[in-house]
Amino acid sequence: MISRSIAFILLVWMLGFAWFALLLPQPAPIAPTDGVVVLTGGAHRIDRGLEILESGKSKKLLISGVDRDVKPPELEAQYPKSAQYFQCCIALGFQSVDTRSNALETAAWAKRNNMRTIRLVTHDWHMRRARFELDRALPSGVTVTNDAVPTQPSLRGLFKEYNKYWLRAVASLLGL
Structure with a gap:
């Protein structure tokens, strides 16, 4: 009986x-939202967020998880084509250090800005966990659009993510 249960759990996991x-x-597809949130940590995420902002389909952008050592002018210099947006429309989030705190930082930003629709930009392999955390942090009534940046993740990276x-899902069921 125990071996069948373990085999069943393993099959479900696989x-x-x-x-x-x-x-x-x-x-x-690029469509209107109140704001865009980009979770830092990988190539092309910020580029995608800026593309959406520049399209005029969103008025505000949060870059969540910016390293505390990064200075806003340094980030502006990396994206000279978008420099005008750093003055009016881009917020840099320095408080988060992981996916869970990204979600909390995003929820606070969304509340401050009365957002009802948000576009979440992160890598394809990271999207499910990021969305899980964001759904837990946001108040009800906020609609989130997943906008995954395509990558070529390794099997090891996918396994880890x-x-x-699942560990985060189990922890949340336990109230952690």
């Missing part, structure tokens, strides 16, 4: 991993 690895979230996702 099928879940196959789903997680083979059906990664995709980029979303899948396990983080």
Whole structure:
């Protein structure tokens, strides 16, 4: 009986991993939202957020998880084409250090700015856990659009992220 239970759990875990690895979230079409949030930590995420802001489909952008050593002028210098937006429309979030605190920082920003619709930009392999945390942090009534930046993740990276996702889900069920 115990061996069958373990085998069943292992089978469910393996099928879940196959789903997680083979059906990664995709980029979303550019459509209007109140704001865009970009979670730092990987290539092309900020570029995608700026693309949406420059399209005029969103008026505000939060870059969450900016390293405390980064100075706003340094970040502006990396994106000279978008420099005008750093003065009016881009908020830099220095408080978060992980996905969970990204979600809390985003929720506070959304509340301060009376946002009802948000576009979440992160890598395809990170989207499910980021969205899980954001859904827990945001008040009800805020609609989130997933906008995944495509990558070529390694099997090891996917394995690690899948396990983080499930560990976080179990922790939340336990109230942690």
